[in-house]
Amino acid sequence: MYKSPVPVCLSAFMILILLTEGSCAIEEVEDPLNSSDVLEAGVRVSSFIEKNQRLPENVSVGNRTLDTPFCAYALSRVLTGSNLVETQTINAPRLDIRRISVKLTKKQYMEIASKFRNLTSRTQYCPETISFSGGRIDFYNAVYLLSKIGRYRKLHGKLPDYVQISTPLPLNAYRIDSNTIDRRINNLKSQIKKTIKLMNLIHRRIRYSGNKKTIMRLQSKLKSLEKKYTYLNGQLRYYEGLRVSPWYVPSSLRRYIRSTAYCNITDPNIVYLARELSGNTTHSTALNLFSWVRDNVDYSFYYRTRYGASGTLRRRTGNCVDQAHLMVALARTSGIPARYVRRYCRFISGNWYSHVWAQLWIRGRGWVTADTTHTMNTLGHVYNWNTSVSEVREVLLEYDLH
Template sequence: MFMACLLLLNMGVSHAQENITTETQYHQENFYAAAGDSQTTNPVTTGDVITAAKTFKDYAEKNKTLPSTVQVGSQNVTNEQFTYLMSQAILNINNGKTTATINIIEVSSAPNPTGTAKGTLTKSNYVQSASKMANFMKTNGRLPNYVTTVIGKIAPQNIAYAMSRILTFYEENGRLPNYVTVQNAIQSTSSVSTGQGSTSNSNSSGTISDPGLSQYLVATANCQVNDPSIQSLAAQLTNGLNSTWEKAKAIFNWVRDSISYSFYYNTRYGATGTLQYRSANCCDHAHLVVALARAAGIPARYKHGICTFSSGTYGHVWAELYVDGKWYSADATSSRNSLGVINSWNTATATILGTYASLPF
């Protein structure tokens, strides 16, 4: 089978040459967005956020930490993005805009979450806090380290949990509560395992102890882990970050935001060439993600599958990163995706064709 990064399917058989004869034809048929489109995510409704808040709240109460991702309507978002959505939903409800839609924005985690305040916030207090949160995230693209309120500084994970309880109350009672009690009970996601329930294969120093993972840490064809440019960038991107999750996310976000998409079949540049030219197909996007992750001591591998995008069904390649005992999808070809969250294609219907330590095409 011709192992193209993008294979147009014809009656279940890969026939890239029959269906896409030239790059020009590919663009004309509007398949460019299939792997690495720069489309923004669709907005969600305030009602979608209200419904998802109950699941978010239940998870936080059971695990004493926030979920890494949240299903909102038909889309997956990170907990940081969902914190923004909840703050905006509270503002919409307070302003009588209960049917308003909310745009999903990119939100990274707080670099140094702090704040231990607990106590009661009145309705006007928590609406003001929601407004502060929303404005900060829209301006800075990340969670604040804390929110200053009348009861003191509240950590972002605790204000997020409080907002989920506010929205759950609204769903059950048809009105916003008169007050909310803030509890200092939720751990920061940057200080806990993001793969709860999975067995970790890392020891306390961060060294991988499972010999089966060693193949996902070394240089392979087109994954030049030991190249000085790869080593330097990996060190730069992870400098000052303590958790493996934060390091993995920093690497993923940089590749997603810095490397544009271009159409061609199979590997052309490898990790170092992709870093040099700053434009790549899905194979070379994956090479750079994998190389940078491995250079930072994070096991990384390749996935190859048949994936359905809004424009059709194609062969596709993406990376997976191993963090705290769990593999997370890392498809950096689309701005719609986050670490562990894929929105650019339908993960429920994908057919996995292979998992590799070294991509063979």
């Protein structure tokens, strides 16, 4: 019996469509990372942290780009025996950095690696802190520890017997230290003065000496002193040039870059955030710091201080006083003078309240208002209370009412 070929063709066509649709629906799955790639990531992460004193956003290994949380998890897997690590999404915790300096035995760091692996596998979140037989270690230091061990194994083919770890983070986020600049300038001027005195003495000795050998020896010494004089003058010009930098703080304002009771400028979390937000100039840095506090710290109504700068950063909430503490701490640890202003203000609601905010000193602009308590406000401008009818009560180096 004769059968039409059309249904057969249609059937083949439909099969082709189904096959095509099926192939489009298949997701491309990345191959697992091998241990060598993971250890190479450890080399790059540890080197980045030591150079930049912060965590990298991501690391390139081969033709892949891996973020830091996954790198840390992959390292914990490889260091505890895995040869392959499947690519997956791993989330980072909120940083709660602790400054540590400790020597860990192999048993201790393997305990940390195992706990890091197990906690992350269970939740897909890296742990904020890990308790181990030697104490506690936070995520930031754990990433550095795991990457440092991974680097050692990559370079030496074995695990180290112990690891010495010191938190890779400075005590502040200064671009330049104004006190050091002043001391260096004074020291250079003193050295230049002594060098000139010696040069003049040798000139006189050459003039009155009749011994050729003595003259030649003195001339040789004079050339050395002239080279030293040239070098010292070059150094002096360099450091005097730093005095006109926007990052240089005049001596009269240096009390405004110190820690106070509720404004701990050496808190590692405040230092880390300040370094992350640092711009090319003091103004861009101040703008970054202001915007971050305004946009990331919720306003809460209560009186006086509850949390201080460190607690406000951890809780991400605070009243006007605590937000001012955080704003001042971030500015001061960045090397930008900051102070408190207290004023009786009429707000846009029509109500009058005692109010506190920060002011930052920026070269060429003077004291700039930084009131982070409302999203309408910008650096240097206030819109949630009436600036023309409000009465200034006091300007303070330290605000310690609680």
